[in-house]
Amino acid sequence: MNxxxxxxxxxxxxxxxxxxxxxxxxxxxxxxxxxxxxxLLHETGSLPDGKLEMLKAVSARRGMPFEWSFLLDALQTExxxxxxxxxxxxxxxxxxxxxxxxxxxxHAEFLRNMITGASQAxxxxxxxxxxxxxxxxxxxxxYLLHLLGVKQxxxxxxKMDRVDFAAERFKAIxxxxxxxxxxxxxxxxxxxxxxxxxxxGVAERTDRIGWYRGPTVVxxxxxxxxxxxxxxxxxxxxxxxxxxxxxRRIVAGRIESGSLVAGDEIVxxxxxxxxxxxxxxxxxxTPVAGRQGAGRSVGITLDxxxxxxxxxxxxxxxxxxxxxxxLRARIFWLHDKPLAKGDQLLVRCGPKESRATVVxxxxxxxxxxxxxxxxxxxxxxxxxxxxxxxxxxxxxxxYTENPRTGRLVIEVSGRIAGGGLVLSVDAGQRAEPVDIxxxxxxxxxxxxxxxxxxxxAVVWLTGLPASxxxxxxxxxxxxxxTNGGSPILLDGDTVRAGLNSDLGFSATDRSENIRRLAxxxxxxxxxxxxxxxxxxxxxxxxxxAARRIADxxxxxxxxxxxxxVCEERDPKGHYKKARAGALASFTGIGNDYExxxxxxLVIDTATRSVADxxxxxxxxxxTTGVLxxxxxxxAANI
Amino acid sequence: MDHLDQLEAQSIYIFREAFARLKKIALLWSLGKDSNVMxxxxxxxxxxxxxxxxxxxxxGKKFPEMYRFRDHYGKEWDLDLRVEPCPPIDAVDPTLPxxxxxxxxxxxxxxxxLAKFGFDxxxxxxxxxxxxxxxxxxxxxxxxxxxxxxxRDQPPEFWDHFNASPPQGAHLRIxxxxxxxxxxxxxxxxxxxxxxxxLYLSQNGKRYxxxxxxxxxxxxxxxxxxxxxxxxxLEQTKVPERAGRALDHETEDAFExxxxxxxx
Numbered sequence: 001m002n003x004x005x006x007x008x009x010x011x012x013x014x015x016x017x018x019x020x021x022x023x024x025x026x027x028x029x030x031x032x033x034x035x036x037x038x039x040l041l042h043e044t045g046s047l048p049d050g051k052l053e054m055l056k057a058v059s060a061r062r063g064m065p066f067e068w069s070f071l072l073d074a075l076q077t078e079x080x081x082x083x084x085x086x087x088x089x090x091x092x093x094x095x096x097x098x099x100x101x102x103x104x105x106x107h108a109e110f111l112r113n114m115i116t117g118a119s120q121a122x123x124x125x126x127x128x129x130x131x132x133x134x135x136x137x138x139x140x141x142x143y144l145l146h147l148l149g150v151k152q153x154x155x156x157x158x159k160m161d162r163v164d165f166a167a168e169r170f171k172a173i174x175x176x177x178x179x180x181x182x183x184x185x186x187x188x189x190x191x192x193x194x195x196x197x198x199x200x201g202v203a204e205r206t207d208r209i210g211w212y213r214g215p216t217v218v219x220x221x222x223x224x225x226x227x228x229x230x231x232x233x234x235x236x237x238x239x240x241x242x243x244x245x246x247x248r249r250i251v252a253g254r255i256e257s258g259s260l261v262a263g264d265e266i267v268x269x270x271x272x273x274x275x276x277x278x279x280x281x282x283x284x285x286t287p288v289a290g291r292q293g294a295g296r297s298v299g300i301t302l303d304x305x306x307x308x309x310x311x312x313x314x315x316x317x318x319x320x321x322x323x324x325x326x327l328r329a330r331i332f333w334l335h336d337k338p339l340a341k342g343d344q345l346l347v348r349c350g351p352k353e354s355r356a357t358v359v360x361x362x363x364x365x366x367x368x369x370x371x372x373x374x375x376x377x378x379x380x381x382x383x384x385x386x387x388x389x390x391x392x393x394x395x396x397x398x399y400t401e402n403p404r405t406g407r408l409v410i411e412v413s414g415r416i417a418g419g420g421l422v423l424s425v426d427a428g429q430r431a432e433p434v435d436i437x438x439x440x441x442x443x444x445x446x447x448x449x450x451x452x453x454x455x456x457a458v459v460w461l462t463g464l465p466a467s468x469x470x471x472x473x474x475x476x477x478x479x480x481x482t483n484g485g486s487p488i489l490l491d492g493d494t495v496r497a498g499l500n501s502d503l504g505f506s507a508t509d510r511s512e513n514i515r516r517l518a519x520x521x522x523x524x525x526x527x528x529x530x531x532x533x534x535x536x537x538x539x540x541x542x543x544x545a546a547r548r549i550a551d552x553x554x555x556x557x558x559x560x561x562x563x564x565v566c567e568e569r570d571p572k573g574h575y576k577k578a579r580a581g582a583l584a585s586f587t588g589i590g591n592d593y594e595x596x597x598x599x600x601l602v603i604d605t606a607t608r609s610v611a612d613x614x615x616x617x618x619x620x621x622x623t624t625g626v627l628x629x630x631x632x633x634x635a636a637n638i
Numbered sequence: 639m640d641h642l643d644q645l646e647a648q649s650i651y652i653f654r655e656a657f658a659r660l661k662k663i664a665l666l667w668s669l670g671k672d673s674n675v676m677x678x679x680x681x682x683x684x685x686x687x688x689x690x691x692x693x694x695x696x697x698g699k700k701f702p703e704m705y706r707f708r709d710h711y712g713k714e715w716d717l718d719l720r721v722e723p724c725p726p727i728d729a730v731d732p733t734l735p736x737x738x739x740x741x742x743x744x745x746x747x748x749x750x751x752l753a754k755f756g757f758d759x760x761x762x763x764x765x766x767x768x769x770x771x772x773x774x775x776x777x778x779x780x781x782x783x784x785x786x787x788x789x790r791d792q793p794p795e796f797w798d799h800f801n802a803s804p805p806q807g808a809h810l811r812i813x814x815x816x817x818x819x820x821x822x823x824x825x826x827x828x829x830x831x832x833x834x835x836x837l838y839l840s841q842n843g844k845r846y847x848x849x850x851x852x853x854x855x856x857x858x859x860x861x862x863x864x865x866x867x868x869x870x871x872l873e874q875t876k877v878p879e880r881a882g883r884a885l886d887h888e889t890e891d892a893f894e895x896x897x898x899x900x901x902x
Contacts, residue, residue, distance in 0.1 A: 119795060284681075
């Protein structure tokens with residue numbers, strides 16, 4: 001141990017001079033993980049005083065040979081014999097590193113635990129039994145290290161004593177595993193012959209491995225580098241939450257890559273809205289000046305009130321992530337039920353979650369097998385590449401461009417069932433921003449509003465079929481027009497006949513239908529018109545997306561006529577057909593209409609006349625700043 | 639960013655995930671050094687305030703200094719403090735050894751508090767380096783309907799994706815400082831100037847490294863009377879942190895049995 005402690009500069013074990021490196025030790029069961037850990041603790045002087053002697057004495061008393069792995073047998077459930085130790089301080093030191101061993105291996109090998117540990121690791125030691133050679137779990141763990149992004153992998157070929165320290169045997173295993181890992185894009189940092197039981201190659205190059213010239217395990221660990229925050233990459237700040245504890249509206253999250261500073265112009269993806277960072281908030285001192293880099297958990301305020309929500313990604317405008325509803329990922333699957341084409345999932349990319357459908361599955365194989373047979377579905381502990389279609393757009397990067405925002409997990413029944421890397425993003429629905437040169441209107445907004453006596457808006461009427469949306473929409477259109485305004489009706493069914501004629505009634509198509517309606521309506525609103533949208537729009541998530549697109553121009557009206565009344569009206573005969581089973585995916589007779597929770601206005605047409613309801617809408621548009629007050633006077637002059 | 643900055647940022651991330659993804663959470667405030675650091679981190683995460691209750695499951699047998707600390711800082715930090723009592727010793731599994739049985743009162747008190755308030759998440763200040771069974775913990779650790787911990791069936795945590803959907807009626811334990819060490823706690827306490835209970839500092843050659851109930855916690859031999867001296871001591875000691883906690887040492891599996899039943 002090289003630590004020199006002087007009272008003048010008290011060293012913290014993880015102070016500035018000694019980098020801390022987190023590692024996992026992985027490999028096939030019984031290839032000697034626990035033994036290596038026990039030996040490492042001993043060789044680095046990390047065991048509590050008297051512990052080794054005590055364990056040896058206990059072993060002798062019980063008439064069994066001492067095993068280094070006893071040191072780790074802390075959980076009774078993982079223990080063959082009743083030997084316990086006070087603590088499992090799985091931390092030790094090499095010359096220049098503090099090594100933290102994450103989730104020390106026990107006898108029970110769980111891939112779930114291996115994944116959890118390796119997810120947080122800077123480096124890994126992959127252990128292979130010299131006698132048994134590369135086994136299925138060796139390959140599987142190797143694959144997972146690649147998938148989880150662990151780049152520094154040292155291979156140890158253990159139990160060399162059982163193959164008489166034969167250099168040829170070592171070379172054969174070394175070649176096999178190196179080739180395997182390199183095919184996955186992982187280059188081992190070292191391949192080391194050892195006997196964890198006897199100590200050869202762990203901290204010392206003994207005579208028995210005199211033919212070996214590379215580093216010992218301790219030396220290899222000493223060369224590991226802590227993972228560096230990704231400051232050099234483009235800014236990615238996934239939004240965890242928006243806090244309004246006081247008069248500040250703080251957008252909170254952790255900077256996954258890049259850096260930011262107050263004054264930066266940023267874009268909020270996937271909506272693509274532009275704003276400027278007003279301040280970086282903190283506690284106890286706020287605001288904080290200076291650049292904030294990757295790895296920091298921050299809170300920022302913006303210079304304008306935009307609709308930002310958990311899961312959005314804040315980036316710099318010239319280097320934004322891609323917005324997509326379709327992507328390809330390479331995933332590792334842990335669920336008992338194989339993942340198949342058509343499965344409905346919940347996907348999480350950072351704090352963003354989205355429902356998703358598996359559109360295609362390719363290259364589904366068992367990474368433990370050598371000659372891989374391709375399957376149609378991805379079985380438990382297998383891998384595969386999947387195409388998924390997302391029910392709402394997300395902002396994401398391919399993992400080759402950003403390892404932090406290029407990964408995802410899949411949940412089944414609220415439990416993580418798999419995870420992996422984003423291979424590619426299908427950005428077909430949006431051309432690269434560089435190719436778009438939006439043409440500004442020749443007219444200024446105030447010229448239009450001076451003529452129309454109103455601001456642009458999206459009035460969104462949602463409700464069950466036959467609830468009266470179209471009737472109200474037409475009445476409102478007439479009223480606004482009579483008053484000199486510029487209303488434009490976008491009826492869901494009408495737009496489906498043209499612009500949206502390629503869309504059906506699946507959840508995905510419905511979402512896309514709403515997105516297009518919202519985009520068209522927002523374009524109109526930005527040009528000073530009042531777009532009146534009448535669409536069932538049953539999914540709350542889809543309407544939230546529409547609100548995101550239209551932003552502050554959005555006014556939601558819930559036409560809350562009861563289902564019984566709607567079915568009784570049934571002007572188009574849809575309810576009757578649906579009851580007869582002739583109209584699939586019909587919203588109304590099931591429970592698939594999700595009521596708005598915070599609509600600007602709620603109208604029940606069973607209890608209100610059309611004129612009365614139109615008055616109410618007009619009033620709402622006045623109080624929310626769409627219609628100018630003088631509009632009534634203006635109407636009187638016409 | 640130095641090491642403490644990294645730990646801090648990770649803990650803040652965990653706090654914000656817990657607050658965003660669960661409906662009703664509370665922070666378990668044991669008054670010790672770890673949970674004080676937790677409160678500090680939570681205030682960093684939420685810009686000065688703790689936006690959920692601080693729950694003290696009180697055995698009634700803490701040191702007087704601890705109660706004074708609670709009453710003072712509960713006010714100064716403007717905490718929504720809930721003090722919940724523990725049931726008498728008779729209500730606890732009689733097959734447990736004496737100190738573990740005494741500690742198990744806290745498990746029962748915790749269960750009662752859970753039932754009373756209906757929390758779906760409890761934030762606890764355990765650390766992986768403290769004790770072997772805690773090394774197996776997840777950051778978001780699901781508990782069964784009885785508050786029990788199934789170490790064999792823990793879902794995976796990919797990167798910083800946590801399992802935040804407890805089954806109906808069950809709850810999650812959230813561990814924002816799981817990745818910290820005892821030395822990290824002290825270095826951070828010093829850097830941030832976080833108040834501590836003086837019992838941690840040496841008096842007459844002894845100090846407490848870990849604070850529990852008076853009758854089952856013992857001081858260790860130490861001359862460390864400042865945080866700097868504690869850090870130096872930790873550099874050199876090979877005595878485990880919980881050596882003064884009687885319940886850890888009664889039988890081989892007492893602590894694990896406690897934890898499976900829902901102890902912290």
